[in-house]
Amino acid sequence: MADGIRDKVAILGMGCSQFGERWDMGAEELMEEAFSEALADAGIETREIGAAWLGSCMDEVNIGKSATPASLTLRLDNIPVTRVENYCATGTEAFRGAVYAVAAGACDIALAIGVEKLKDTGYGGLPGLEIGTLPPLWWPNLSAPGVFAQVASAYMSRYKVPRDVLKRALAEISAKSHANGAKNPKAHLRKPVSCDTIMASPMIAEPLGLFDCCGVSDGSAAAIVTTPEIAKSLGKHPDNMVTVKALQLALSNGSEGGYNDWDGSYILTTRKAAQRSYAEAGIGKPREELSMFEVHDCFSITELVTMEDLGLSADGGAIKDVMDGFYNADGKIPCQIDGGLKCFGHPIGASGIRMVYEMYLQLQGRAGERQLKDPRYGLTHNLGGFPHQNVVGISIVGRYR
Amino acid sequence: MSATGKPVPEVLPDARPYWEAAQRGELMIQRCRGTGKAFLYPRRWSPYDYSPDPAWEKASGRGTLYSYSIVYQPPYAAFKDDCPYVLAIVELEEGPRMMANILNCPPESVRIGMALKLCFETRGSGFRIPQFEPA
Numbered sequence: 386m387a388d389g390i391r392d393k394v395a396i397l398g399m400g401c402s403q404f405g406e407r408w409d410m411g412a413e414e415l416m417e418e419a420f421s422e423a424l425a426d427a428g429i430e431t432r433e434i435g436a437a438w439l440g441s442c443m444d445e446v447n448i449g450k451s452a453t454p455a456s457l458t459l460r461l462d463n464i465p466v467t468r469v470e471n472y473c474a475t476g477t478e479a480f481r482g483a484v485y486a487v488a489a490g491a492c493d494i495a496l497a498i499g500v501e502k503l504k505d506t507g508y509g510g511l512p513g514l515e516i517g518t519l520p521p522l523w524w525p526n527l528s529a530p531g532v533f534a535q536v537a538s539a540y541m542s543r544y545k546v547p548r549d550v551l552k553r554a555l556a557e558i559s560a561k562s563h564a565n566g567a568k569n570p571k572a573h574l575r576k577p578v579s580c581d582t583i584m585a586s587p588m589i590a591e592p593l594g595l596f597d598c599c600g601v602s603d604g605s606a607a608a609i610v611t612t613p614e615i616a617k618s619l620g621k622h623p624d625n626m627v628t629v630k631a632l633q634l635a636l637s638n639g640s641e642g643g644y645n646d647w648d649g650s651y652i653l654t655t656r657k658a659a660q661r662s663y664a665e666a667g668i669g670k671p672r673e674e675l676s677m678f679e680v681h682d683c684f685s686i687t688e689l690v691t692m693e694d695l696g697l698s699a700d701g702g703a704i705k706d707v708m709d710g711f712y713n714a715d716g717k718i719p720c721q722i723d724g725g726l727k728c729f730g731h732p733i734g735a736s737g738i739r740m741v742y743e744m745y746l747q748l749q750g751r752a753g754e755r756q757l758k759d760p761r762y763g764l765t766h767n768l769g770g771f772p773h774q775n776v777v778g779i780s781i782v783g784r785y786r
Numbered sequence: 787m788s789a790t791g792k793p794v795p796e797v798l799p800d801a802r803p804y805w806e807a808a809q810r811g812e813l814m815i816q817r818c819r820g821t822g823k824a825f826l827y828p829r830r831w832s833p834y835d836y837s838p839d840p841a842w843e844k845a846s847g848r849g850t851l852y853s854y855s856i857v858y859q860p861p862y863a864a865f866k867d868d869c870p871y872v873l874a875i876v877e878l879e880e881g882p883r884m885m886a887n888i889l890n891c892p893p894e895s896v897r898i899g900m901a902l903k904l905c906f907e908t909r910g911s912g913f914r915i916p917q918f919e920p921a
Contacts, residue, residue: 525885525887525907525915525917526865526871526887527885528859528860528873530857530859531857531861532855532873535854537855538854539853587858589857591870593855643825645882649852
């Protein structure tokens with residue numbers, strides 16, 4: 386049994402662009418915005434980076450298929466650079482590449498950078514994705530809100546939840562993220578929204594309304610990682626160091642969508658990745674030990690079931706926790722303290738790294754108006770694809786000591 | 787894409803029996819020779835035990851509604867005139883579940899567990915896609 390990557394890799398520096406409608410900038414300028422902040426934070430020169438991973442999933446117009454846009458834009462030192470894509474877990478996948486490279490001893494310092502410009506696509510949600518030739522056999526008139534709304538139907542059916550009760554809890558989830566995002570200068574949407582407004586918004590796919598769906602944005606985020614020893618040699622103090630505790634990925638194997646062993650009320654891969662993440666991080670009781678988390682709130686129902694899939698709420702218990710304020714900024718385990726996808730939107734390649742960025746700031750006491758009291762562990766979660774066929778990436782970061 | 791803009795499936799060799807049956811007004815499913823379990827979507831091996839050449843059989847066309855949502859905003863403009871429409875998971879009498887739209891009934895009358903029967907939607911120049919309607 387491998388002993389995992391806990392505390393083998395430290396975050397040396399991170400950066401995050403302003404998210405939003407960045408009509409004035411191309412993908413290259415967005416990358417530069419995130420990278421320059423990360424480089425200054427790390428206190429190193431570009432030539433000290435030994436390998437890099439670029440996460441970009443949809444942005445064929447600006448980025449294309451290779452990793453050269455990152456290498457050229459950032460003037461990397463002719464190092465290995467790899468472009469990765471894995472649906473909405475793309476950012477986490479880039480981070481995983483850089484972290485694994487350092488953990489393996491393949492290089493001393495590695496970069497993960499993710500970028501996406503979605504507003505250029507002119508589409509209200511995510512642009513069309515090449516999905517191969519088989520799915521059309523069994524995806525008639527499928528929309529992303531439509532399939533995630535089916536999770537809401539299945540959840541209501543499984544736990545005998547009245548529609549009005551679920552709808553209210555979903556509104557609380559979105560209202561909480563908007564309240565948090567309003568305090569974040571880098572968020573796209575920075576306006577508190579009331580539950581009444583959310584519940585009265587136009588229907589997208591029953592029972593999900595407009596405010597149950599996350600935004601569409603442009604953005605970039607970057608992380609520079611190294612070993613704790615090198616970080617110390619570069620002047621970083623162990624008391625203020627953030628290390629990677631776990632990085633896990635789980636993909637559907639077809640059991641949810643094709644073989645009918647699944648009732649649609651939860652995300653199987655999140656449960657698998659969470660179990661492995663907690664084991665790797667040495668976390669035995671996540672509800673007691675986890676300080677904060679950022680989940681893939683593409684839709685409010687996704688956030689609700691993820692609270693249970695991560696083992697933070699009991700099965701069927703997330704609605705009570707949400708209504709009790711357990712996940713609010715002043716609750717026991719704040720969720721989406723930076724505003725989440727709800728307020729940042731979802732430039733796919735950047736999202737996973739953007740989530741780690743917030744955990745990193747919080748763990749170092751640098752989150753400004755949003756700062757939580759003494760956080761120890763932060764978890765980030767990406768769910769790519771659809772409930773019945775997906776990719777889940779989870780990272781856990783925490784204080785070195 | 788069809789003249790209406792709605793996508794028409796590409797008929798690949800492994801799924802040809804499925805689509806040819808659909809054009810005749812039938813729904814074909816496959817059954818694993820090793821485990822005896824029926825499954826969708828069409829492929830040339832069993833997803834249960836990887837045994838080759840699963841058997842084809844004609845499904846009864848009867849099923850029940852397992853789960854659904856109602857789509858008010860179309861994924862593509864071509865589906866705009868259908869909105870609101872029901873995106874459903876149908877449990878077939880033979881066991882497998884499939885995603886389909888529930889046609890020929892008001893979305894608000896759809897209920898989990900309701901009896902359904904096979905019907906077809908025609909796209910492009912007459913291509914028929916299996917869908918469901920109240921039994």
